[in-house]
Amino acid sequence: MMKEGPEGTFTYREIHRQAGALSETLRRAPSRFARVASMGPLERFTEVLFTGCGSSYHIALYAAHAWGTLLGLRARALPASEILNFPKAYLHVGARPLVFAISRSGGTDETVLAAERMKAMVEDTVIGVTTEPECPLGRTADGHLSFSECPEQSLVTTGSLTCMMFGLLLLADAFGGGALQAEAAALPEEVAQSLRENERFLRTYAEDRALARLIFLGSGPFYALAAEAALKMIEMALTPAHSYPTLEFRHGPHLLLSPETLLVIFPAEAERPYVNRVIEEARAAEARPLLISVRAIETSAPQLILGARLSELLRPILFAHLIQQLAFWRAVAAGVNPDAPPRLTRIVRWNG
Numbered sequence: 001m002m003k004e005g006p007e008g009t010f011t012y013r014e015i016h017r018q019a020g021a022l023s024e025t026l027r028r029a030p031s032r033f034a035r036v037a038s039m040g041p042l043e044r045f046t047e048v049l050f051t052g053c054g055s056s057y058h059i060a061l062y063a064a065h066a067w068g069t070l071l072g073l074r075a076r077a078l079p080a081s082e083i084l085n086f087p088k089a090y091l092h093v094g095a096r097p098l099v100f101a102i103s104r105s106g107g108t109d110e111t112v113l114a115a116e117r118m119k120a121m122v123e124d125t126v127i128g129v130t131t132e133p134e135c136p137l138g139r140t141a142d143g144h145l146s147f148s149e150c151p152e153q154s155l156v157t158t159g160s161l162t163c164m165m166f167g168l169l170l171l172a173d174a175f176g177g178g179a180l181q182a183e184a185a186a187l188p189e190e191v192a193q194s195l196r197e198n199e200r201f202l203r204t205y206a207e208d209r210a211l212a213r214l215i216f217l218g219s220g221p222f223y224a225l226a227a228e229a230a231l232k233m234i235e236m237a238l239t240p241a242h243s244y245p246t247l248e249f250r251h252g253p254h255l256l257l258s259p260e261t262l263l264v265i266f267p268a269e270a271e272r273p274y275v276n277r278v279i280e281e282a283r284a285a286e287a288r289p290l291l292i293s294v295r296a297i298e299t300s301a302p303q304l305i306l307g308a309r310l311s312e313l314l315r316p317i318l319f320a321h322l323i324q325q326l327a328f329w330r331a332v333a334a335g336v337n338p339d340a341p342p343r344l345t346r347i348v349r350w351n352g
Contacts, residue, residue, distance in 0.1 A: 006328070006329075006332045006338070009154070009337070009338055009339045010152070010153040010154040010339050011154040011156055011158060011236070011328055011338040011339050012328060012338070014152050014153070014154055014158045014159045015158045015159065015195075015321055015324050015325060015328060016195055017159060018150075018158070018159045018162050018163075018191055018195070018321055019188045019189070019191045019192035019195065020188070021149050021150040021159050021162070021163050022162060022163060022166055022187055022188040022191060022317075023188040024149035025147065025149060025150070025163045025166045025167050025170070026166070026170070026184060026185065026187075026188065028149065028167075029167065029170040029171070029174065030174075032145050032167060032170075032171060033170070033171055033174040033175075035143060035145070036127065036143065036145075036171060037174075037175075039098075039125055039127075039142070039143060040125075042071070042073065042098070042175060044096065045096050045097060045098040045125070046074070046094070046095050046096045046097060047073070047074040047075065047076065047095070047097050047098070048064070048067050048073060048074070048075040048076075048097065048098045048099075048100070049075075049076060049077075049078065049090075049097045049098070049099045049100070050063045050064050050067075050075070050076070050077045050078075050099075050100045050102065050168075051077065051078050051079065051080045051083055051099065051100070051101050051102065051111065051114055052079075052080060052101065052102035052103060052108075052111055053079060053080050053081070053103070053108050053110050053111055054157070054231065055104070055157040055161050055228060055231060056102040056103050056104060056108070056111070056157075056164075057077065057079050057080070057102075058161070058224045058225075058227050058228040058231070059102050059129075059161060059164050059165055059168070059224070060077035060078070060100070060102055060224075061077045061223060061224035061227065062165050062168075062169075062221060062224035062225070062316060063075075063077070063100065063102075063165070063168040063169070063172075064076050064077040065220060065221050065223070065224070066168065066169045066172050066221065066313050067168075067172045069221075069313065070172045070173060070175075070176045070179075070180075070313070071172055071175055071176050078090060079110075080101070080108070080110040080111040080113075080114040081110050081114070083114040083117060083118060084110055084113050084114040084117055087117055087118070087121055091118060091121050091122050095122045095123075095124070096122065096123050096124065097118070097122065097124045097125075098124070098125050098127070099115070099118055099124050099125065099126045099127065100127050100129050100168065101114065101115045101126055101127070101128050101129065101137060101141060102129040102130075102164065103128070103129070103130055103135075103137050104130065104131050104152065104157055104160050104164075105130065105131070105132060105135065105347045106128060106130035106131075106132045106135025106136060106137040106138055107132075107135055107136050107137065107347045108137075108347060111137060112136050112137050112140055115128070115137065115140050115141060116140055119140075125142050125143070126140070126141040126142050126143075127141055127142065127143040127144070127145060128140065128141035128143070128144045128145065129145050129147070129164055129167075129168070130144070130145075130146055130147070131146065131147045131148060131150055131151055131152065131160050131163075131164075132146060132148070132151075133146045133148055145167065147160060147163045147164050147167060149163060150162075150163035150164075153339075154338070154339050155235075155339065155340055155341065155344050155345065156232065156235050156236050156338065156339075156341070156344070158232075158321075158324045161228065161320060162191075162317050162320045162321065165316065165317050165320070166184075166187070166317050169184075169313060169314070169317070170184060180311065180313065180314065183309065183310055183311055183314055184314065186309055186310065187310065187314055187317060187318060190306070190307050190309075190310060190318050191318060191321060193306075194306050194307075194318070194321065194322070195321060198304060198306070198322060198325075199325055199329075201304065202304075202322060202325045202326045202329065203325075203329045205262060205290065205326060206237075206325075206326050206327075206328075206329035206330040206332075206333060207329060207330075207333040208262075209333065210259075210260060211260060211261070211262045211288065212239075212240070212260040212261075213239075213240045213241070213242075213256065213258070213260055213261045213262070214229075214230070214233050214239060214240070214241040214242075214261070214262045214264065215230075215241070215242045215243070215244070215249075215253075215256060215257075215261060215262070215263050215264070216229040216230050216241065216242070216243045216244075216264045216265075216266070216323070217243070217244055217245070217246040217249050217263065217264070217265045217266065217278070218243070218245070218246060218265070218266035218268070218316075219245045219246045219247065219248075219268050219270075219271055220268040220270065220312070221268065221312055221313055221315070221316050222246075222266035222267075222268055222315070222316055222319075223243075223245055224316065225266055225316040225319060225320060225323070226243040226244070226245075226264075226266060227243045228320065228323065229241070229243065229264065229323035229326075229327075230242055230243040232323055232324055232326075232327035233323075233326070233327045233330065235327075235341055235344055236327040236328060236330070236331045236336070236338050236341060237327050237328075237330035237331040237333075237334055237336055237338075238331075238334065238336055238341065238342075239327075239330055239334070242256065246265060246266075246267065246268070246271055246274075246275070246278065247271060247274060247278070249278065250277070250278065250281065254278075254281055254282075254285075257281070257282055257285035257287040258285060258286070258287060259285075259286040259287065259288075261282075261285070261287040261288065262287070262288050262290060263278075263282045263287050263288065263289045263290065264289075264290050264291075264292065264323075264326075265278065265279075265289060265290070265291050265292070266291075266292055266293070266315075266316070266319060267291060267293050267297065268312065269312055272297060275291070275297055275299075276297065276298075276299055279291075279299050279301050282301075283301075289301040289302070290302050290303075290304070291303040291304070292304045292306075292319055292322060293305060294306065294307045294308045294310065294315060295308060304322070306318065306319075307319075
C-alpha cells in the first residue's frame with residue numbers, strides 16, 4: 001500500500017513542509033495585496049463573497065469571518081453550488097460583490113461555473129484563488145492569486161489549505177493597516193515547533209481503535225477548522241466524523257456522544273466560560289473530550305496547548321496541521337493509503 005512507509009507518502013511530506021510554505025506565503029503577501037488593491041478600493045463593492053467546494057469552501061468560511069472581523073464589512077461564504085444553482089437568492093439587483101473563488105486545482109467545475117454565472121448576472125470582480133499558475137479559474141477570473149508555493153500531489157488538501165487561509169488573512173490585514181504583521185511573522189515557527197513536538201501525542205488518539213466516531217466543535221474563526229477536521233477524517237481515514245458550532249452542539253447533536261466518541265473542542269475566547277458544560281456532558285456520556293487551545297481551561301479533560309503568542313484569527317491556521325496529522329495517522333492505523341483514499345478524486349468535474 002505504502003512502499004516507502006507512512007513518512008514517504010506525499011501527504012505526510014505535504015503536512016510537514018507547511019512551515020516553509022507559510023514563510024513563503026508571508027513573503028509574497030505584499031505583492032498579492034498590491035494586485036488586489038489595484039482593482040479599486042473596497043468601498044466600491046457592496047460586499048466580499050468567498051466561494052468554493054469541499055476544503056476550499058472551508059477556506060471561504062474562515063476568510064469571510066476574518067474579513068468581516070478585521071474590516072467591519074459585509075463578508076460571507078457560500079458553496080459554489082449555491083451560487084451556481086440558486087443565484088437569485090444571493091445576487092440581487094445592484095450588487096457589486098468582490099468575489100474570491102477558491103479552488104486548489106483551479107479546475108473545479110462548480111467553482112468555475114459559479115464564477116461565470118456571477119459575471120453574467122451582476123457587476124462583480126472575481127479573483128481566482130488557486131495553487132496553479134495556469135488553470136480554467138484563473139482564465140475566467142478578473143484577477144488570479146496563485147499560491148504556487150504550496151503545490152500538492154496528494155489527493156487530500158493539507159498544506160495548500162493553510163497557505164490560502166494565511167494568504168487571505170494577510171490580505172484583509174493589509175487592507176486594515178497591518179495590525180497582525182508581527183504575530184503573522186511568528187506563525188511559521190509556531191507551526192514548525194508543533195510539527196516537531198505534538199505528533200506522537202496525536203497518534204495516541206488516532207491509533208486508538210476503540211474510538212469509532214470523532215466530533216469536532218468550533219465557533220467563530222474555528223467553525224471552518226472544525227468542518228475541515230471532520231472532512232479530513234472522512235476523506236483520509238474513512239472514519240465517521242461530524243462538526244458543529246461549539247454551543248450549538250448541545251441542542252440535539254450531543255446525543256451522538258458515547259464511549260466510542262472522541263470530542264475535539266477548539267474553544268473561542270468568547271465561549272470559554274461555557275466550555276466546561278460541554279465537557280461535563282461529554283463525560284456523562286463516557287465520551288472522551290480533548291481541548292486544543294492556546295491556554296488551559298480548568299478541567300480534568302486532556303488539553304493540547306500551543307500558540308500562546310498568536311491572536312485568535314491566526315490560531316485556526318496554526319491548529320490545522322494538528323487535525324491533518326490526526327486524520328493521517330488514523331488512516332495509517334486503518335490500513336488506508338492517505339495518498340489515495342478510495343473513490344476520492346483530485347478534481348471534481350461534471351463535464352467529462
